[in-house]
Amino acid sequence: MDAPVVELDRIASDIWTAMLGLTLEPYHDAPVFPPDQRVATGIVQITGDFEGAVTVQLAETKAREVAAIMFAMGPDEIGEEEVSDAVGELANMTGGNVKSTLCGVCQLSLPSVTSGRDYHVSVPGTAVRDRIGMTCGGELVVITMLLRQDA
């Protein structure tokens, strides 16, 4: 079964606007973070008729800002648990909307979150189907959809 076109930019923009009141702008350069920047990654996996994963990546500083909005707290009040929860929920919403666009019967995993500098995320057996970069207040946000190579 061929995967339908998934508009990652529209999905991400809808989520950030409705849930955070933030605007995502197109980013025209290669969506790559500087190696010295701490980056948070939220990931959900899709299984079933389509198999793959969706990741949402953003600078930890931006992730803290997002968490502060979600929890309606000041950035200084936000701890690692809140940041992880917020990034996981971003991945969950993005992955859920991607899953809803794919045809067939699929299941969505619970989100996982990691963070660090200069690392690569891979899901064995899958390849990057689409990766987009967008900016929010000048900070890069990267959304990636990975699918099994035969999809």
Add this chain to the structure above:
Amino acid sequence: MKILVVDDSKAMRAIVKRALSTLDRVAGATILEAVDGREALEVIQAESPDLVLSDWNMPEMTGIELLQALHEAGTVPTFGFVTSESTPEMHELAKTHGARFLVSKPFTPESLDQALAGVL
């Protein structure tokens, strides 16, 4: 009025609670929380909420498993899903098990209010 918000994400529970706090339709309601379906079952038995707003995909017990358990117990409160997954199959499954509506994430207070208008 008591409203139970069920979601494994604390951030999402905060967002749903904040959206509810802006709606005249549920002004003054007491908001209860549960982190998954299993905890929700306990809260429902203890507190008998008037409305349950539940995520679908959660650890321990999913939203649809919660709804099935309530259905089997014969005590289904007014129940709606607030979930990032929204396929026709899920709408049908939710409806079959007695859910009154399914609100897709991302949502706005207005879209939540619109869903509640049909049940409150």
